[in-house]
Amino acid sequence: MKKYTLGLYEKAMPKELTWREKLLSAKEAGYDFVEISIDETEEKLARLDMPMEKRLELVRVMAETGVSFRTMCLSGHRKYPLGSSNPEICKRGMEIMGKAVRLADDLGIRIIQLAGYDVYYEESSLETKKRFAENLEKAVLMAAGSGIVMGFETMETEFMNTVEKAMHYVRRMNSPYLGVYPDSGNITNAAVSYKTDVLEDLRSGAGHLTAMHLKETVPGVFREVPYGTGHVNFEAVVHTAWELGVRRYVTEFWYTGNPDWKQDLYEARAMMGALLDAEANQE
Numbered sequence: 001m002k003k004y005t006l007g008l009y010e011k012a013m014p015k016e017l018t019w020r021e022k023l024l025s026a027k028e029a030g031y032d033f034v035e036i037s038i039d040e041t042e043e044k045l046a047r048l049d050m051p052m053e054k055r056l057e058l059v060r061v062m063a064e065t066g067v068s069f070r071t072m073c074l075s076g077h078r079k080y081p082l083g084s085s086n087p088e089i090c091k092r093g094m095e096i097m098g099k100a101v102r103l104a105d106d107l108g109i110r111i112i113q114l115a116g117y118d119v120y121y122e123e124s125s126l127e128t129k130k131r132f133a134e135n136l137e138k139a140v141l142m143a144a145g146s147g148i149v150m151g152f153e154t155m156e157t158e159f160m161n162t163v164e165k166a167m168h169y170v171r172r173m174n175s176p177y178l179g180v181y182p183d184s185g186n187i188t189n190a191a192v193s194y195k196t197d198v199l200e201d202l203r204s205g206a207g208h209l210t211a212m213h214l215k216e217t218v219p220g221v222f223r224e225v226p227y228g229t230g231h232v233n234f235e236a237v238v239h240t241a242w243e244l245g246v247r248r249y250v251t252e253f254w255y256t257g258n259p260d261w262k263q264d265l266y267e268a269r270a271m272m273g274a275l276l277d278a279e280a281n282q283e
Contacts, residue, residue: 003280004242005032006273007071007250009213012265014255019058023067029265030273033070035250036109038100040079048099055106062107071111071211071250073153074100082139083118083132085125090135097139105146111210111248112143113181116152116160124159137173144177151181151210154190156222161190163205170208179208182241183252185217185225188232192219198233199240211248212241214272224254227271235275242279249276 008031013022026034038044050058062068080093104112118124118132143150152166160166166180182202191198202209214237215223216230227234238249251268255261 002032003283004247004249004276005070006269006276007031007033007035007248008265008269009035009073009250009252009254010037012251012253012255012261012268014261020061020065023061023065025262025265027065027067029262030269031067031251031265033068035071035073035113035252036069036107037073037075038096038103039073039075040077045076045096048096048103050103052106055103058107069107069109071113071248072100072104072109073113075115075153076100077115078117078120081115081117081119081128081132082135083124083128083130085119085122085128085131090131094135094138097135098142101142101146101148104148110149111181112148112150113153113211113213114139114150116155116166117157118159120157129159133169133172136169136178140173140175140178144175147177149177149179149210151179153213154180154182154186156186156189162187162194162196163201163209167205167208170205179210180205181210181213183213183215184232184234184237185213185215185230185252186222188237189217189219189222192231199236202237202240202244206244209241209244209246211250212237212246213250213252214238215252224256227253227268234272238272238275239279242276 008026076096082093084090118128163180163182188198216225216227216232218230
């Protein structure tokens with residue numbers, strides 16, 4: 001059995017591709033699985049209402065291609081956060097949570113990455129944080145009922161931009177179904193901002209790290225930074241995550257119109273695969 005799995009973020013590929021084309025593109029580049037995106041756009045949120053025949057069709061495509069969706073990036077809560085002061089937004093956020101768990105269960109997705117926001121488009125307060133914690137408890141029980149693990153993504157905002165901050169809620173929920181799914185780029189930016197050690201921050205989540213996003217950043221810029229042009233020390237981050245028992249990783253980068261986007265997939269897979277192979281070969 002392979003000692004780790006490396007996945008590809010769905011948005012690294014053109015959105016016009018079919019499910020089959022996306023999975024085959026990931027397979028051709030050497031990836032083990034794909035991370036499905038459920039973001040705040042109505043197009044992606046509509047996936048949560050996918051009829052059963054479409055779900056079964058997707059399961060069949062995964063079986064035929066040999067590549068599956070095994071993690072979900074659930075960033076739709078940015079628009080519909082669990083801590084919102086607007087009851088209707090909060091209600092929609094909880095509906096999204098329940099539907100995401102059901103979709104994950106139907107498709108065989110193991111991990112849902114939760115956006116670490118109490119709110120995004122409104123001001124955070126003691127009340128939004130309190131409401132977030134209350135609804136998070138309900139969300140964790142939803143996931144537990146289906147045996148789906150959830151992990152907080154460390155975000156770009158002050159609320160949860162470090163593993164240590166995410167661990168506050170993980171300890172509070174005290175459930176095996178909630179952990180931390182750190183983003184290497186976001187925690188590196190936070191460490192630079194706070195003048196702290198990013199590796200020590202990772203270690204603060206020992207025993208609770210579900211997977212890791214391998215993403216490049218520069219200070220103040222959190223997305224669409226090409227690998228090798230930022231300041232993330234991937235070798236050190238991967239080594240520490242490996243020591244902490246992380247064995248599932250996802251390369252997070254974006255398709256931005258490059259006609260050679262398939263080459264981007266190959267290069268990212270080769271770069272991160274080499275680091276992970278080095279760790280695996282030392283065992």
